[in-house]
Structure formats: C-alpha cells, structure tokens
Amino acid sequence: MENREINVTTDENERQLEQHGIAPFPIAFYQGDLRSNTVVWHWHEELELILIQKGNIGVGAGKTREKLNTGQGCFINGGVLHNIWKIETTPCEYRSIVFHPRFIGSMDSLFWINYIHPLKAPSFPQYIPFLNKEGNHLTMLFSQLWKIQEEKAIGYENEVRYLLTKFFIYLSNIPLEQQQRLSIKEQRDMDRMKLMLTFVETHLSEELSLGQIAKSALISETECLRCFRRSIGASPIHFLKERRLQCAAGLLLSTNKSISSIAPSCGFLDTSYFTRAFGQLFGMTPTEYRNVHKRH
Numbered sequence: 001m002e003n004r005e006i007n008v009t010t011d012e013n014e015r016q017l018e019q020h021g022i023a024p025f026p027i028a029f030y031q032g033d034l035r036s037n038t039v040v041w042h043w044h045e046e047l048e049l050i051l052i053q054k055g056n057i058g059v060g061a062g063k064t065r066e067k068l069n070t071g072q073g074c075f076i077n078g079g080v081l082h083n084i085w086k087i088e089t090t091p092c093e094y095r096s097i098v099f100h101p102r103f104i105g106s107m108d109s110l111f112w113i114n115y116i117h118p119l120k121a122p123s124f125p126q127y128i129p130f131l132n133k134e135g136n137h138l139t140m141l142f143s144q145l146w147k148i149q150e151e152k153a154i155g156y157e158n159e160v161r162y163l164l165t166k167f168f169i170y171l172s173n174i175p176l177e178q179q180q181r182l183s184i185k186e187q188r189d190m191d192r193m194k195l196m197l198t199f200v201e202t203h204l205s206e207e208l209s210l211g212q213i214a215k216s217a218l219i220s221e222t223e224c225l226r227c228f229r230r231s232i233g234a235s236p237i238h239f240l241k242e243r244r245l246q247c248a249a250g251l252l253l254s255t256n257k258s259i260s261s262i263a264p265s266c267g268f269l270d271t272s273y274f275t276r277a278f279g280q281l282f283g284m285t286p287t288e289y290r291n292v293h294k295r296h
Helices: 110-120 132-151 156-172 182-203 208-217 221-232 236-254 259-267 271-282 286-293
Strands: 027-035 038-042 045-056 057-061 065-070 075-077 083-084 093-099 127-131
Touching: 038 236, 045 132, 057 075, 065 075, 065 127, 075 132, 093 132, 110 156, 127 132, 132 156, 182 208, 182 221, 182 236, 208 221, 208 236, 221 236, 236 259, 236 271, 236 286, 259 271, 259 286, 271 286
Parallel strands: none
Antiparallel strands: 027 093, 038 083, 045 075, 045 093, 057 065, 057 083, 075 127
C-alpha cells in the first residue's frame, strides 16, 4: 500500500465527507504520510483506530492533546472533533482504520448491545491511547487487522470483524481512571466549536471578525476566545489563518491555479502576505510546496 498524505474534505459542519469503505463492508484502511504540518480538525460518525509507524505525531481529540511515538496509537470515538499534526521535521507515517459501528453488529444484535451501545454513552471516553502494557496488546491487534486486510484470504471479512470485537472487549476493560471523559462544560464547548468551525468553513474566503465568529455560536467575543483556547489551544483568528493556509495547500496540489488566484479564494487579499504566512506554516514557499508534493 502506497504512502500518501491524507487530505480531509469536510462539509459545512466540519463533518468528513469521504465514505469509509462501502455499505456492505463499512471499513477502510489508510496509510498516511504526514508531509505537511497537520490533518485539519474534523469529525465523522465512524470510529477510528490510529497506529504510528514512523516519527512522532501529535493528536488532538476532544480535550486531549497527546504526543504519540512510533509503535503507539489511539482510539477516537465517533462524532469527536479531532486532528493530527507533525511534531518534528522527520518523516511521519501512520496507519488508520476507520469503520462504522454497525460493522460489528446490527442494532438488534448482542454485539451492538454489549460492545457498541456503551460507546454511545456520555460516560464512555472520546479518546483512548494505546500506551504501556495495554498498548502492547492493542497494537498487536491492530497489526493483525492490517495483515488480514492486506492478505484478503477467503473469509477475511469475518476475521476483521472478530478482531474489532476483541478490540472493544479489551477497551471496555481498561480501568476507568485511565479513560478520558468530557465534562458537561467541555461537551458544551465542543458543540459550540462545531458551530463556529462550520461558520469559518462556510465563509473562509471572506473577511471575518472575532465578533462574527462568536455570533455564529450565540456567545460573547470573550467566551469565544475562551472556548477556542480550551478546545483547540488557539485563538479563533489564528485558527482561521491556519485553516485558510491549509485550504490553499490543498488547492496547490489538486489544481493548476496560479498562486495569485489561490490566495484570494482562501481569504488572502495580499499575495505577498500569503506567501510569507505560507512559509511560516509549511517551511517553504507555495511554489516549492507544489513542486515537492505534486511529485509524490
């Protein structure tokens, strides 16, 4: 399987648009090469398992910010706002398994009642890392899943579902003190963030103020600043700038548009400023970025 940079496309609610797998087999396996600095903040109904193959990667999920090293990984629950970023300049590669919970069992099955329904409870964590002793067992299960889907022997679909079920039996037995939960306040912040990120994405090419972003979630500018800081560790304006640059990076690779036309379409009216800001985030000019990454 060829390494590639995973570009996330989202709708107006920051919900990821890509379909993971097909309806009868709703699971997908991704080999990610984190060539740029980050995978944008997004969410999807599907559950996600991540395993780091090379390098050090930062993961943000709900209230959690954590560094994962080679051989470590994590579980991200459905509906959770999350992102991934490269910590160092060295190559960063990871594997991701994204699947709909119905893959383990239909809603009237014991599989759903015993292993999926508990995931929907507010008390179940949004994020669980694979670290230490527990991590060794979970990374082993992940590797088995990956090998089975690569070989695709007769009946491999059943083996994949069986191993995923084992995965969640093990996750459900992790001591409660090791699980990360959102408080009512943190859940409220996440709900507000989805509204504000929706507004930012919808108006990405327009001039936006802090007041407009705050108004989209019916909160004050002060609370908007606090909410962004608590949720993603950045100010609304900083996030807006970075998201615009990420949008521009995507257009550089997916189109042949000129830099002078890409900049204003992503909210940068001054091309010189856009070039400087792009260099600060990606470590190279827009032209260099296009030349380097379009070859892969």
